[in-house]
Amino acid sequence: MLETVVQAVINGLLIGGIYALVSIGVTLIFGVVKIVNFAQGEFVMIGMYISYFLATYFGIDPLLSLAISMPVLFVIGVGLQHFLIRRVLGLGDMPQIFLTFALSLLLMNVALLLFTANYRTLHTSYSDLALHFAGLYVPVAKLVAFILAMVLSGILRVFLHSTDMGKAMRAAAQKPEVAMLMGINPDRVFCVATGVSLALAGAAGSLLMPFYPASPTAGQVFVLMAFVAVVLGTLGNIKGALIASLMMGIAESLGIQFVGADSGLIVVFAMLLLTLAFRPNGLAGGSAR
Amino acid sequence: MQRLCSPAFIGLAALAGVLIVLPLVVTSHFAIDICIRILLFAFIGVAWNLMGGYAKQLSLGHAAYFGLGAYTSTIMQIKFGISPWIGMLAGGVVAMLASLPIGAVCFRLRGPYFAIATIATAQVLMLLFLKFRDFAWGAEGTTIPNLGNTPLMMQFEAKAPYYYIALAMLALGLAITYRIERSWMGFYLVAIGEDEDAAEAVGVNAPQVKRNIYMISAFLTALAGTFYVQYIYFIDPNTAFNFNISVEAALVSIVGGIGTLWGPVIGTVLLEVTSALLQSWLGSGLGGVQLTVYSLILISVILWRPTGLLGVFTDAYKWIVRAPPAREAAIDG
Numbered sequence: 001m002l003e004t005v006v007q008a009v010i011n012g013l014l015i016g017g018i019y020a021l022v023s024i025g026v027t028l029i030f031g032v033v034k035i036v037n038f039a040q041g042e043f044v045m046i047g048m049y050i051s052y053f054l055a056t057y058f059g060i061d062p063l064l065s066l067a068i069s070m071p072v073l074f075v076i077g078v079g080l081q082h083f084l085i086r087r088v089l090g091l092g093d094m095p096q097i098f099l100t101f102a103l104s105l106l107l108m109n110v111a112l113l114l115f116t117a118n119y120r121t122l123h124t125s126y127s128d129l130a131l132h133f134a135g136l137y138v139p140v141a142k143l144v145a146f147i148l149a150m151v152l153s154g155i156l157r158v159f160l161h162s163t164d165m166g167k168a169m170r171a172a173a174q175k176p177e178v179a180m181l182m183g184i185n186p187d188r189v190f191c192v193a194t195g196v197s198l199a200l201a202g203a204a205g206s207l208l209m210p211f212y213p214a215s216p217t218a219g220q221v222f223v224l225m226a227f228v229a230v231v232l233g234t235l236g237n238i239k240g241a242l243i244a245s246l247m248m249g250i251a252e253s254l255g256i257q258f259v260g261a262d263s264g265l266i267v268v269f270a271m272l273l274l275t276l277a278f279r280p281n282g283l284a285g286g287s288a289r
Numbered sequence: 290m291q292r293l294c295s296p297a298f299i300g301l302a303a304l305a306g307v308l309i310v311l312p313l314v315v316t317s318h319f320a321i322d323i324c325i326r327i328l329l330f331a332f333i334g335v336a337w338n339l340m341g342g343y344a345k346q347l348s349l350g351h352a353a354y355f356g357l358g359a360y361t362s363t364i365m366q367i368k369f370g371i372s373p374w375i376g377m378l379a380g381g382v383v384a385m386l387a388s389l390p391i392g393a394v395c396f397r398l399r400g401p402y403f404a405i406a407t408i409a410t411a412q413v414l415m416l417l418f419l420k421f422r423d424f425a426w427g428a429e430g431t432t433i434p435n436l437g438n439t440p441l442m443m444q445f446e447a448k449a450p451y452y453y454i455a456l457a458m459l460a461l462g463l464a465i466t467y468r469i470e471r472s473w474m475g476f477y478l479v480a481i482g483e484d485e486d487a488a489e490a491v492g493v494n495a496p497q498v499k500r501n502i503y504m505i506s507a508f509l510t511a512l513a514g515t516f517y518v519q520y521i522y523f524i525d526p527n528t529a530f531n532f533n534i535s536v537e538a539a540l541v542s543i544v545g546g547i548g549t550l551w552g553p554v555i556g557t558v559l560l561e562v563t564s565a566l567l568q569s570w571l572g573s574g575l576g577g578v579q580l581t582v583y584s585l586i587l588i589s590v591i592l593w594r595p596t597g598l599l600g601v602f603t604d605a606y607k608w609i610v611r612a613p614p615a616r617e618a619a620i621d622g
Contacts, residue, residue: 036400036402087592088592091595092345093345093400097400098587099592101349102591103584105536105584105587106580106584106588108577109577109584110577216577224412231398231405235402260420265412266413269412273394273409273413276397
């Protein structure tokens with residue numbers, strides 16, 4: 001019994017690392033640009049397809065293709081911010097919600113047209129490897145993905161705290177007007193924030209590829225998880241999003257283990273609704289808006 | 290008397306006349322099917338627009354009420370033999386009651402997070418209906434027994450009666466919207482939509498107004514759910530709680546003109562006709578075309594015409610009706 005619980009916790013924790021990359025991206029855009037990016041999951045999906053095609057046509061390992069998917073998604077993010085999101089800033093909720101929502105629909109359906117609804121799996125040399133100890137089972141691909149996800153989150157933290165651009169971003173997140181008075185160009189900061197956020201989504205996609213099938217709707221689960229994690233972890237709070245994502249992964253995995261295979265999502269949604277009912281400002285408190 | 294002669298009234302009467310005669314003229318099953326879809330989704334759009342358009346509470350979970358309406362009437366019909374006409378009203382009441390706890394939770398959040406919370410409620414309901422097979426047939430769903438031509442059980446052999454039911458529902462939705470638009474509640478809704486804190490500061494009881502409009506919107510959406518499953522003779526959780534219903538409800542209103550009486554209707558006509566044309570040109574085999582086009586239309590509307598396409602038509606109408614010689618004279622003078 002204890003072993004099953006520990007095993008479920010390990011499985012959840014490992015996938016929670018991927019959720020964390022997506023959630024941190026969502027919360028970064030929300031914190032800096034004040035936009036909820038409904039299309040974040042579709043950028044995970046794009047990252048998955050980039051790694052899939054690089055692996056099938058050029059034999060590049062998905063973990064190495066991180067070096068390609070992240071910069072590509074960064075550029076897409078800068079373009080997204082500059083050409084689309086910038087135009088709806090300050091226009092109220094409707095355009096802001098439905099622009100990225102429409103983008104999500106668009107990307108999903110264009111992917112459906114281009115790649116069909118088929119699931120595409122990638123088999124790497126380490127896809128079936130696993131570590132065994134004390135009756136527990138840790139798949140290597142997931143472990144590597146988790147470690148890299150944590151490393152990337154750590155790098156982001158260093159970037160936000162010790163580079164000029166990172167500090168400018170945090171300043172713009174806290175008080176945009178004051179940041180502008182200090183000579184920070186908000187457009188540039190917003191572009192970088194969206195770019196970094198999408199690069200994290202792309203990284204999540206590449207890291208998923210060795211053990212998770214790519215499909216046009218693959219990003220949906222991750223973005224839903226991210227939204228819940230971002231609310232749980234207090235909007236705009238990166239550390240909160242990280243911890244909440246790991247918790248969500250564990251909760252989902254325990255739900256699958258003890259309630260039934262298709263109830264992982266019920267557990268997650270129930271968590272969201274309970275959080276909203278009892279701690280609408282997230283577990284860490286602070287303001288919801 | 291003067292009101293009866295106003296151009297708006299004459300136009301409305303002419304439109305009603307055309308819509309009533311239409312099924313007598315159009316006999317193609319495909320065409321009438323599209324008309325029914327347009328009327329139905331325009332009605333769902335109108336229901337969404339009451340809350341999403343006027344009060345700007347942008348729900349993406351109206352499928353929850355559509356599904357509750359559909360399941361209530363179907364369960365009552367199959368398990369207890371109660372007519373769907375009664376089931377329809379019962380479904381509306383169930384949806385209204387369900388909107389209370391759902392609203393209590395979701396209204397704690399504003400803007401994008403309200404939208405996300407509503408997505409979650411519809412998904413939870415879908416997952417519950419998938420899970421509980423003893424209660425409501427689980428994932429396989431069920432077909433609704435075909436009793437032949439029995440108007441009392443909302444079953445007809447011809448398509449025209451369905452058309453008239455959908456038309457009547459849309460007329461009801463528009464009439465309710467018209468009344469609300471001109472009532473105190475309408476002003477409260479618009480005030481909340483513009484700035485909720487300011488509205489509360491001048492004495493609008495925002496939580497109560499939002500709760501009431503959510504109940505009305507949920508009730509109407511549930512009627513559409515009952516009608517839809519009676520029309521297609523089939524129900525399963527994926528049909529009844531389909532996310533696309535939530536999306537389309539919001540989409541038609543935004544494309545047509547959010548927070549306007551006729552916006553959802555214009556939006557539905559535009560989107561459904563586009564989709565029908567695409568289907569006849571490309572065939573229905575290519576998955577994704579329809580939503581690709583929808584999302585492109587939505588993005589264009591948001592970037593260039595965020596008040597919706599209704600504005601384009603009213604501008605054109607004003608330009609034609611009052612092509613202003615007076616104004617030109619004023620400029621010359």
